[in-house]
Amino acid sequence: MKTINTGLVARIEGHGNVRIELEGDDLRRIEMQVVEGSRFFETLIKGRPWYEVPSILMRICSICTADHNLAAIRGVENAFNVEVSAQTSLLRELLMHGSIMESHFLHIFFLALPDLLGFPSALHMKKYYPEELERGFRLKKLGNDVQRVIGGRAIHPEKSKVGGFTSLPTETQLANLKRRLMDAMTDAKLTVELILTRDYMEICRDDNVHSSLMPGANYDYFGDRILLDNTVHEVSRYRELLREESVGYSTAKRCISPSGAPIMVGSIARLNLIWDKLPPTAKEFYTMSGKFPSRNPMDNTLAQAIECIASIERCVEIIDELLSRGMKNEKSAEVKTKEGRGIGAVEAPRGTLYHEFEFDAQGRVRMCNVITPTAINTYDMEISLRVLVESMLREGFDEQEIKKRAEMLIRAYDPCLSCSAHVVRIRG
Amino acid sequence: MKEEKIKIGIFGLTCCAGEELNVTNLEEELADIAEIVDLRHYLMVQSINEFPVDIALVAGFVATKEDEMRLKEIRKNSRYLIAFGSCASSCGGVHGLRMKEPLSAQYREVYGDVKMNGEIAPLSEIRPIDSYVEVDYYIRGCPVPEEEILYYIFKFIRAPPVKNELLPVNIQTEGYGKIRGDAFSLDPEKCVLCRRCVNICQKHIGQGVIDFISRGGGAKVVVSTFFGESFENAGCILCGQCITSCPVGAYQVRSDVERVKNILANPDNFTVAILDPMSCTSMMQHFSREEDFYTYVRRVIASLRKIGFDKVISFTEGYHLSLIHQARHIMKGDEHEKIAAWCPAAQNLIKKSYRELIRYITFDTDPLYMLMRILRETFGPRAKYVLITPCVAYKNTDEVDAVLTAPELRRLLSYSGIDVDIEKPDRAGFDRECFHAGEMEIMNTYPLGPMSESLLWYLTLFMREEGEVKRIQIEKGVEEIVMRIGETTKKALFITVPAKLKKYVVRMGDYDYVEIVPCFGGCAGGGGHYPPATPEKIEERRKMIEKYNERIISKLNRWAMSRAYELMAREGFRCPV
């Protein structure tokens, strides 16, 4: 029996290893091992007051920090029935889109593009693709700046709190952002076109189920209902829909759908399920690409680039609405604590993110449950790896090539292993 | 000699990857840095990662045996290991909360009966990384701000790290009491004996109110007035330059914020705010995200109305009244209006140390005094007046009910929950119904600027002819200004270092007009701005006011000049002749 280990996979968030056990030419076993240490967020947060909850949970991850922050805030607000103003909701949507842009562009340019262009890192691309590298920095910086203006910081936005924001952006700042967003549209379109010119692997997965939240009228990242392929469910049923289990070789848990099939969340799932809500330019590129609806996980990078175009359009619309209403000096919504439960669900860049809390009458955490998109995806990743490795063995590829492509497949999913490892409770 | 590039490695143990991500947030600068240094190990961004490195930036904490092994490997293969971020430098950061309950209970709750492989099983105790390996420097933050990352990278390129230790320095306070005054006080326990205020008061102003004094058997030296007497008794003119020059904030201006809060809280009060746009300049410099000063002033006016002021008047109208008045008397050659009375600190200087010059100055032509006469006529004696000014010398005035400096205004607004940047700019601007049409016309035609220029403008109005100005520097801080309008010549003395005034007392007869400016940069450097003052900040404030003036004045032309003169002649001005 032979074992192949990829070692710590480079160019992903967090630490993980793929372990492949072969018996002759047959694949015996494949393990997606997340070695990132468990951090036990759900148990360490017990007993802490409600206003600390977003600040603690957003430190689960740094790339999707604004998403954890907003999911936690919505969970707390639902538990206490807090109503926020329209201005706050609009600002939160803007923050979400900023986070999407930053995360997607980071993945596209710095984690995945080096594979597509054949370099060990984005920095090595400077000599041969200087414009593309600069474009990547510019676009990522734009996503970061949206988060800075609305949330206060690019990583761990402290301004965003239960009830509102501790300080507001000025109209000048919003107008400046709008101008930069409109200028960035050309760059975003070129990014999609660049990806379309590159070849990448085809892995067909028709055995899995796609899931995302169902947003309102627009392609936004908040929603109160879950889509599982074409069935619609209330968010409160999330635990039945995503049954979790632990495995001893990984600190991350995995999720299985009620039918036993692996679940995939993320950009491909969203585009497959709710593409009709895309704004015009994004929809144009969606149709033009010819790859959707997609059953190939390697299309994720392209899907992310299309979502970024959608985000730019939506950001401009949201800023226009904020400016036409005029920014107002508002106080945060008042919070009256009571015993109860609340669920906050958002679509993070990598897929659906669920936060659930139970509070006591003083507003202290009694129970906390977090399911991250990468935790949902880990089972699906393993199956994809299996499909890939089996086909490579059939075609006689050597060990080096198998390791390389396994890593590329992991990267395409854009996993956030720190998120998946903080992990979740086992009893439903 | 080609120097070898320094090798840097960026590592993360168990963490949220915030520090590693924040390094990419340096954007283009990261690409530049990658050319100056050898970025050898950076798992998140490159797939080729090698040892050894010179400087290892290690983020995260040790949560599993696997982390511990990696940490020891990093230590073995690096010259300097730097704890990067709060998780590394202070025992796990937020994860430390996990230790309030035993791990086994938490594990069971989360993973049930599933046993994890030994290397990735969680360790029961979270220990700081310096208990596993030796750490050479600590960079703190959650996350470490991007500017700090850049700063430290360059710092370590320049020189190897010197460990930042918390040295056992005790804070010595001598128990020496504050030096008090009505307008401000000095805390000797904050003073670091830098000598700036002493130099200014002795060599720039010439009053020598404070000095280095030995106390307690000659062992301790503090900055103080002689015998600890109050500032007013020691000859202080209240220019406030000591306040703005102190780098460590040992001088504190008396706060009138409570007084104003009480005035506004009483619903029976009719409240009038007199706002000097100059005090908005340093507020905008320090706090604002606004880019246009004119809009900012409008927002401040809106904010003042929102917290309850019934009227908001511009203080610059007072300056105009004072200038017009003075110009008329200088034209007539009146001796008792020779010295400009528009600076209250200069007035104090004359009153306290140059009593022989009192006959050349009329104190009633002070701008505030002249303005208040008109306002009291319009709004009545029972209204409450609050002055917002960059001038500390106005703190002791009896003309108004409270005086706020720029920092106090900000504190008052912030206390009331107002973010000035978000307030809609006031449509109407300042209230002007208390001024006659003729006064308004005059005040609209020329901005305030260097005094000689403004004075020349008003002289031009009276003479109905164009004039010119010539400046000659006699010595540092003393300028002679010659104004020629038609057949008339007027000579002025402009002193910006009041200590030099003494020499010119005997030469008063040579001049038609004398101006003394104790504050560096004029009102832009007033004591009521945010300390500490630097030449760049003062220059920026002057430019802001210049741009503001450009927006509010009408264009200069002969028609405007002559019309203004006619109105002046017809309606007269309400100021003491």
Added chain:
Amino acid sequence: MSRIRKVKIKIDDYQVLADPGETVLDVCRRLNVHIPTMCYNPLMDGERPGSCRLCIVAIGKGDRIYFREACKTPVRSGLEVHTYSKEIHLLRRDIVEFLLARHRRNCWDCPVSGNCPFVELCRDYDVELLTVCAECPLHGEDCLLSKGEVCLGPLTYFGCGASCTRQGQWCFGCRGLVPHQDIIKSAVEVYREKNIPLEAVVERMELFSYSSEVIEKFKKFAGVKE
């Protein structure tokens, strides 16, 4: 007008030209070579106080090196100046500590907080005796403590630019708490002065520094029961 003869000196191994009558500090400021200062007042640049001694530089070469204030050293032909070395770093560090030791740290009521020169000095010379309050521009009635918020600014290591408090969010102490007993004592005093319940402070401190010794010391000084 007669030509002024320039003086040739060396600063950090670079040849530069200076005017006679200038000091080493004048030349460095003109060329943007950074030297820390405190008592030097750019508004009265004719003055040479020399009281703070921060601008210490090394003059000379080889065995004949001596340390002198740059603001008091006039230029002369052939002068060799080094503005930075490990020795200078340690000397300046001692001076920063000395200056800090006689400065009462009530940053929460200090008019220059947010613009305090000590922040840059402590960062450049690795002295960790300052808290977030020194960088926070809110003071007096503006300070979050005066508004009743439990802000950990008085206890937390400086360096973040007070980014949270500036935007209205009380400090969480995420950078870590300073384990210096004078700082902890002053913090207890200011919380008492602003009527902030000390038990609430202890709970906040636990969020980021659960196992820190600072919490024990704080409880001891504050008289907080378990």
